[in-house]
Amino acid sequence: MAEITRRHFLQAAALAAASIPLSRAIKVYAEEKKPDFVPKGSFEDTQSIAGGVCEMCFWRCQLVGKVRNGRLVKLEGNPKSIDNGKAICARGNAGIMLAYDANRLKYPMKNIGERGNPKWQRISWEEALDECGKRLKAVLDKYGPQGISMFPHGASAKYPMDFFETVVGTPNISEASFFQCRGVRDQAYLTTYGHTCDENVDMANAKVIFLTGSHLGENIHVSHTMSYLKGLENGAKLIVIDPRFSAAASKADIWIPIRPGTDTALLLAIMNHLITKGLYDKAFVQANCTGFEEFKKACSLWPAKKAAKECDVPEAQIIKIAELLAQNAPNVAIHPGRFSSWYGNDFQRIRALACLTALLGAYKVPGGFTNPISPKTGSVKWKDAAEPDEKINMAEKWPFHPPGTPTDAIRNAGITGKPYPIKATVIWGQNIVQTIPNQAMTIEFLKKQDFVLCVDVMPTDVTMYADILLPEPTYLERYDVIKKGGKLSTNGPDKQYIAARMPIITPLHDVKDSIFITNEIAKRMGFERHIPVQNQEEYVNKILEPAGLSLEKLRAENGIHIEESTKKAYRNGNELEFETPSGKIELFSKELAEKGFAGAPAYTPPPKRPAGYAHLLFGRVPVHSFTRTQNNLWLHNEMPENALWINDKMAAKMGIKDGDRVKLVNQDGLTSATDTVVLVTPGIKTDAVFLPHGYGMRNPMLEIAKDKGMDDQSLCSANCVDPQTGTHGIRANFVRLVKDGKTISFPI
Amino acid sequence: MPKQYAMIIDLNRCVGCHACAIACRAEWDVPVPNQRNWVKRLGPAQTSKGLSYTYYPGLCNHCKDPACVKVCPADVRSMTFTDKETGKTVTQEVAATWKDPFTGAVLIDKNHCIGCGMCVEACPYGARYLNEKLEKADKCTFCVERLEKGLEPACVQTCLAKARIFGDMNDSNSEVAQYIKKGAKGITSAAVNIGPNVYYYGKERDIELLFNKCAPQKMPQASVGERRNLLARMIKGVLPIA
Structure with a gap:
């Protein structure tokens, strides 16, 4: 080994510049450069400011900021937190770069070009708000409240959403978090248990963790991931149902690479085995469930052998899973999932998960589906508020819809x-171009509006369609949300906590918060008398008041109030009450049957894959929250593009190599605008590809994110609407590859 | 026995979230695209022990025999090191980078560093970088500056998975020593075996993939042309050099 030594180097140096002694050259050099080269750590000369609540995603970890001379240098978990503790994820750590993003929306702007191809002109807040008030009022007067629609997302959008719903009176409000994500899940649990589930499975205390499609690890919510890892550390067996060898599958005891979209058949087969072999929790079912006979019949349609064929899973595996669950019941975590809008048959799939939980008695027990007890807080209601007129409500066509109106109905x-x-649209914190399937329709909808208002922190692909574009402060610069929750304990009292989002830094640029913006628009639309609060602090204090708290008190408690719960979240015994029509867990729902749907969970096959195409699966990477974080320099740098996963056997047959660059073309002939890099792997089923979601943004204002990676959403043109809930299934799309301009079919 | 700081990366716990890399960037103001601390995603790929999808969370290995220290051409000075616990001192001749005799941390004196980049070239793990703005070499310090304030390394503090365990491997009761005892290994190869002090623990298949993909296969060597460039940089402003 020819080692580079200091002596060798000096010899070389002497050869190259024999006339000056190296030491002198260096000395002069060093003396010329006197600044302190030593980077200061976040602990040096900084002030710790507690009270932050993260919004890089929507899990809302509690933060402290380290601020030096008014500049935020680091974000950390609030050491007082019983939720995330000192830990935050990559996105949380990179929140600084959102605040200091050079491409932030900095002042109100008016589009003097066209929608989709904007030319921006800076205008004053006065002019911007006058224009919003005037044009929204014009639509309201001409078309009624139903002529206005709203797409809100995030904490700051709650106050304006309430205004448009209960004062203006439009039912046409659609949140992506409901209609393109988890609304279908919540509605399925609500129908079954009389309450929603969120992701409240007590994985930390589970003996088995059962995931269908949930790719924990790639999808990161800090306390949730901690609970999952705690369970694994304690020896929980992990079962992962996923066509892809996901981050979770890589930790699994049993990985089932299922045929995409057939999960309900698998779940019915598992439940059929539990019932026919008498392995379910008979006492719990007897005491708490209704409709067992009808339910049993529905499950019997899917014996393991038949499901094995449908799902492309060995029959023995199905039986093995059923028995593993039964042996460990009731301490099993049947995860309800998060992103649930898959194939437009999703309500029934989530119902099956809810019923499987009940069959195993895995409800309000350690390891099971257990909603923690959370502190009571208040709410802010607009004065003389009313619900929108039923006659103008399009949502009733989908009787089990989440709050609001299905996006598809609004867009149509x-x-x-x-x-x-519908002639005016208010888009607040949501990028509907890259959340709602079928971009062409969304763009047509936007172009047909008389007025489009967008309010956001960053430009996104939808802000290109705004007439007026207003900038909000980031979550680090404002008050808004109350984060509360509970922590289960197996050996003592449960705990509960409340934190409020408080600013860590003063707002940069000429931005205004959502209370101000909404109130000013309300005044200009003639609704001044309905205004309930004057500013952010008053808004948050009103919500805190019933808990005996205020911003001042929370600040004195370092941002988080923690107390012991007086009740336990785990059940004591078997006798429970449910707020369902029957007062029981509805394995079979009469209400569903009466409204023309299958009363017990039923499997509808997903749309058939055309020959030559692969299923387009998408999901998350741990460094991004959809499109929201794409322009963040630090996060972008971790994963600059979204590698497309292709099965290695398929790739070999198609002449595709790892590292090749391809575009995709879908079943409707739509081709992706950009290409991306291929990851050839045995870790995905032959009939599917996987593309992380959120990349490929097109807005030229995004100097970092523009055209980086590929936009999966641009290839999701199939409109599969779940019949019970009106939520969008987004996975029923199929693709072929395009390499060097040539389309390549999958040899299947 | 003097300390040897070490870090364990428990791949059974790691979920590959990249928080460590970003927390380090914020803590030490590391410019993009440089890094003191990184996460590479590996697989899913077939190994002799089955399918693996794992991560390479990397940082300076604070090697037993650091290749970077011996190439530093800055003037040698006498430096006295003090053991914080016993008060014992040792005086050594060091250039601008050295291995601390009491903690085993490999550190840089930025004010003495001439920014030549020799150490950056010499590290087989790519753990050092040249800060272009400051014209100084930079690397992981095991956050000794934070340790002095009673804080954990920034990457350890933010790790939601508790996959990063920091401590003194020479203390047999420490968690890091326990991990090493049960098989945690530094990333080495036949050609590169300089005593790395970051140890990886995980399933056989994950360790196999990690070593196959990430173990350096040769010790870097600086070229003559490279040395000339370095020299030109150093004496820039002192002599007119064409």
Whole structure:
């Protein structure tokens, strides 16, 4: 080994510049450069400011900020937190770069170009708000409240959403978190148990953790991931159902690479085995469930052998899973999932998960589905508020819809004018171009509006369609959300906590918060008398008041109030009450049956894959929250593009190599605007590809994110609407590869 | 026995979230695209022990025999090191980078560093970088500056998975020593075996993939041309050099 030594180096140096002694050259050099080269750590000359609540995603970890001379240098978990503790994820750590992003929206702007191809002109807040008030009022007067639609997302959008819903009176409000994500899940649990589930499975105390599609690890929510890892550390067996060898599958005891979209058949087969072999929790079912006979019949349609064929899973595996669950019941975590809008048959799939939980008695027990007890807080209601008129509500066509109106109905009305015209749209913190399937329709909808208002922190692909674009402060610069929750304990009292989002730094740029913006628009629309609060602090204090708290008190408690719960979240005995029509857990729901749906969970096969195409699966990477974080320099640098996973056997047959660059073309002939890099792997089923979601943004204002990676959403043109809930299934899309301009089919 | 700081990366716990890399960037103001601390995603790929999908959370190995220290061309000075616990001192001749005799941490004196980049070239793990703005070499310090304030290394503090365990491997009761005892290994190869002090623990298949993909296969060597460039940089402003 030819080692580089200091002596060798000096010899070389002497050869190259024999006339000056190296030491002198260096000495002069060092003396010329006197600044302190030693980077200061976050602990040096900084002030710790508690009270932050993260919004790089929506899990809302509690933060402290380290601030030096007014500049935020680091974010950390609030050491007082019983939720995330001192830990935060990559996105949480990179929140600084959102605040200091050079491409932030900095002042109000007016589009003097066209929608989709904007030319921005800076205007004053006065002019911007006058314009919003005038144009929204014009639509309201001409078309009624139903002529306005709203797409809100995030904490700051709650106050304006309430205004548009209960004062303006439009039912046409659609949140992506409901209609393109988890609404279908919550509705399925609500129908079954009389309450929603969130992701409240007590994985930390589970003996088995059962995941269908949940890719924990790639999808990171700090306390949730901690609970999962705690369970694994304690020896929980992990079962992962996923066509892809996900981050979770890589830790699994049993990985089932299922045929995409067939999960309900698998779940019915597991439940059928539990029932026919008498392995379910008979006492719990007897005491707490209704409709067992009808339910049993529905499960019997899917014996393991038949499901094995449908799902492309060995029959023995199905039986093995059923028995593993039964042996460890009731301490089993049947995860309800998060992103649930898959194939437009999703309500029934989540119902099956809810019923499987009940069959195993895995409800309000350690390891089971257990909602922690959370502190009571208040709410802010607009004065003289009312619910929108039922006659203008399009949502009733989907009787089990989440709050708001299905996006598809709003978009169709905006395009066709039926059942009535929708002519103004307020988009607050949501990038509907990259959340709602079928971009062409969304763009047509936007172009047909008389007025489009976007309010956000960053430019996104939808802000290109705004007439007026207003900038909000980041979550580090404002008050808004109350984060509360509970922590289960197996050997003592449960705990509960409340934190409020408080600013860590003063707002940069000429931005205004959502209370101010909404109130000013309300005044200009003639609704001044309905305004309930004057500013952010008053808004948050009103919500805190019933808990005996205030911002001042929370600040004195370092941002988080923690107390012991007076009750336990785990059940004591078997006798429970449920707020369902029957007062029981509804294995079979009469209400569903009466409304023309299968009363017990039923499997509808997903749309058939055309020959030559692969299923387009998408999901998350741990460094991004959809499109929201794409322009963040630190996060972008971790994963600059979204590698497309292709099965190695398929790739070999198609002549595709790891590292090749490809575009995708979908079943409707839509080709991705950009290409991306291929990851050839045995870790995905032959009939599917996987593309991380959120990449491939097109807005030229995003100097970092623009055209980086590929936009999966641009290839999701199939409109699969779940019949019970009106939520969008987004996974029923199929693709072929395009390499060097040539389309390559999958040899299947 | 003097300390040897070490870090364990428990791949059974790691979920590959990249928080460590970003926390380090914030803590030490590391410019993009440089890094003191990184996460590479590996697989899913077939190994002799089955399918693996794992991560390479990397940082300076604070090697027993650090290749970076011996190439530093800055003037040698006498430096006295003090053991914080016993008060014992040792005086050594060091250039601008050295291995601390009491903690085993490999550190840089930024004010003495001439920014030549020799150490950056010499590290087989790519753990050092040249800060272009400051014209100084930079690397992981095991956050000794934070340790002095009673804090954990930034990457350890933010790790939600508790996959990073820091401590003194020479203390047999420490968690790191326990991990090493049960098989945690530094990333080495036949050609590169300089005593790394970051130890990886995990399933056989994950360790196999990690070593196959990430173990350096040769010790770097600086070229003559490279040395000339370095020299030109150093004496820039002192002599007019064409």
